[in-house]
Amino acid sequence: xxxxxxxxxxxxxxxxxVDRTTSRVSEAFDAADIPHILLKGPSIGDWLYSRDEVRPYxxxxxxxxxxxxERAIDVLQELGFRDRLAAMGHPRMxxxxxxxxxxxxxxxxxxxxxxxxxxxxxxxxxxxxxxxxGTVALRVARRDVTVLSPAGRALHIALHAAQHRQGHPLExxxxxxxxxxxxxxxRAAQLAARLDGTAAxxxxxxxxxxGEKLARRLGVxxxxx
Numbered sequence: 001x002x003x004x005x006x007x008x009x010x011x012x013x014x015x016x017x018v019d020r021t022t023s024r025v026s027e028a029f030d031a032a033d034i035p036h037i038l039l040k041g042p043s044i045g046d047w048l049y050s051r052d053e054v055r056p057y058x059x060x061x062x063x064x065x066x067x068x069x070e071r072a073i074d075v076l077q078e079l080g081f082r083d084r085l086a087a088m089g090h091p092r093m094x095x096x097x098x099x100x101x102x103x104x105x106x107x108x109x110x111x112x113x114x115x116x117x118x119x120x121x122x123x124x125x126x127x128x129x130x131x132x133x134g135t136v137a138l139r140v141a142r143r144d145v146t147v148l149s150p151a152g153r154a155l156h157i158a159l160h161a162a163q164h165r166q167g168h169p170l171e172x173x174x175x176x177x178x179x180x181x182x183x184x185x186x187r188a189a190q191l192a193a194r195l196d197g198t199a200a201x202x203x204x205x206x207x208x209x210x211g212e213k214l215a216r217r218l219g220v221x222x223x224x225x
Contacts, residue, residue, distance in 0.1 A: 023141035043147035119200025151187035162204030
């Protein structure tokens with residue numbers, strides 16, 4: 001087993017804080033009868049990284065249905081989170097793709113709320129209806145939290161790589177390309193097509209040479225919006 005470095009230990013402590021926040025927010029959403037899906041974080045770290053590796057994450061991302069958006073915000077505010085964009089001249093711009101919330105108490109990590117994913121052009125209602133199918137449960141801080149299906153996570157990994165094109169998103173993509181099966185990637189491509197996100201999906205894959213080869217096999221290489 002690889003010995004954890006000082007940096008790994010700091011990241012592990014930070015991840016525990018995020019996991020506790022995830023558990024608390026998930027419990028509050030459940031109490032308010034708001035279906036939700038945890039994005040990234042441990043749903044990627046526990047999936048693609050070994051037990052003696054640490055994949056750092058700094059906030060907790062939740063996908064909710066557009067119909068539940070305002071109620072989800074109410075729950076976050078009741079928990080003491082505050083709108084990080086409120087001070088902007090035009091708050092809530094692109095809020096459905098990613099809307100950040102911060103808590104002043106040090107025992108809470110930040111929350112990012114989503115009703116769709118960057119790179120998907122389908123209506124947000126269709127995004128939820130599609131991605132909420134086939135979800136699975138993941139144990140996070142002693143609580144079962146819903147995460148995307150394997151194909152949904154593969155799609156999100158590619159979209160995240162297209163969005164950032166460096167750092168951990170590319171590391172996640174590289175591992176996914178090595179570890180995930182051809183049928184999983186094929187289903188991810190089908191989800192991308194259904195949600196009008198093939199261009200971003202292909203762009204993300206093509207940030208790595210192995211992904212470019214996969215994009216050609218899937219027939220999505222060269223697709224643009």
